[in-house]
Amino acid sequence: MAQVAFPSGFLWGAATSSYQIEGAWKEDQKGESIWDRFTHTPGKVDRDENGDVACDHYHQLFEDVALMKEIGLTSYRFSISWPRIQPTGKGKLNRAGLDFYDRLIDELLMADIRPLPTLYHWDLPQALEDTGGWENRDVAGCFADYAAEIAKALGDRLSVCTIFNEPWIFTALGYLSGTHAPGKQGFGHFARAAHTVCLAQGDAFRAMKAAKPRIELGTAFSMSHCEPASDTGSDREAAERYHRFINAFFLEPALLGRYPDAFLSGLPAQEMEIKPGDLLRCRADFDFIGINLYTRTLVAAAPDNPHLGAEPGGRREGPLTDMGWEVWPSALHDMIMRITRDYNAPVIEVTENGCAYADGPDKFGRVKDDQRIEYHRGYIAGVARAIEQGARVRAYHAWSLMDNFEWAHGYSKRFGLIHVDFETLERRLKDSARWYAQLIRRNGFEY
Ligand code: FCB
Secondary structure (H helix, E strand, C coil): CCEEECCCCCEEEEECCHHHHCCCCCCCCCCCEHHHHHHCCCCCCHHHCCCCCCCCCCCCHHHHHHHHHHHCCCEEEEECCHHHHCCCCCCCCCHHHHHHHHHHHHHHHHCCCEEEEEEECCCCEHHHHCCCHHHCCHHHHHHHHHHHHHHHHHHHHCCEEEEEECHHHHHHHHHCCCCCCCCCCCHHHHHHHHHHHHHHHHHHHHHHHHHCCCCEEEEEEEEEEEEECCCCHHHHHHHHHHHHHHCCCCCHHHHHCCCCCCCCCCCCHHHHCCCCCHHHHCCCCCCCEEEEEEEEEEEEECCCCCCCCEEECCCCCCCECCCCCECCCHHHHHHHHHHHHHCCCCEEEEEECCCCCCCCCCCCCCCCCHHHHHHHHHHHHHHHHHHHCCCEEEEEEEECCECCCCHHHHHHCCCCCEEECCCCCCEEECHHHHHHHHHHHHCEEEC
16 A cells, blocks of 8 residues: 655545536526427437436535535536526626526635636537537637626636536537437538637637636546557557547647647548638637546547548456446546647646446445445546656546436436435435545545
């Protein structure tokens, strides 16, 4: 056993998102979002579940912040629901919606917890989707206006903010495979949406900096360390292309003003509808990079795949969580080191990391989620190693603070440190929450 220790001031957090926990889907003049529309369409989500009530966090925010304090969190990552603030995605702000986030931020600051809001965790106002959603370039401008309004309204109490949550996931699943809202399918939809999101990322960055220069900005990127399925040259090249596509596609336009070379036949610039001057508009000199990482991805050459010539494949070796994701602790360390090497050692926050297991209370009311503890131990030990090797990681956020609505899987996948009974909405700290509390008190653990 060795001591895994963290630098003093390291931030220990947990993450959630608006649609997954808030409920109150049409209260206080909130507008409809694409996730409201998607989940209310039969056949889109397992058991046709939806986030109408979710964890009812909208009404239980004080109790929930008290639980965060009990665990000892020093950072809380949550998202702001755009249609709560602007019911149709533009125009006048909805005071009641803003008040909710006002109360949340005040309550967090009073509990000595750093608020880390995300401007967009997938709940686009449906009214904007009706104009083409992220495929419509005008939506980038709407998003920048919304970002500026948030900075003006809440920015006096924010030191930090993430612009997007997982641009790759919400464009690939929402516009390519169609398994997430708005449920569109096709490479053209994806290509257009992806480029608008990159424009929006740059526009929102500048709009927020203009309104409140002090707020540190980043995006929480979905990342998965890509490893070749075999040692052949073709699998190695495939893994590299796959990395550029899933990990770097939304990051490099911001940092470097260009898209990475991921596709076999070059960038589909026509399908993306890239115009002169666009790449400059995509630039955003982030103050930090957010990494959301759950697992590694093994990649094999796939000659039939027309765009990438690569696909996930190969034999997984680690145990699988309820999502079917392989537990592979070194993936987080390796990903952090790759970002550190490739982009000149940026400041990094782990903005999500966690696992789904269907654990529930025993007859004494205790939730013994040893597998979750084991998962976090392994990945967090990797973060400590990365810091020793020079990575500038300053925060770790467990996904998630509490069990919640896991998108197309509904309520079946429990990621929380806190167990939620979805009938009674009762919250209960799992063993993992108690273990995390101890880790936070000691700023480390035995491994
Ligand atoms: C990420 C999402 C988050 C949650 C986890 C399990 O892709 O950002 O909302 O669903 O996966």
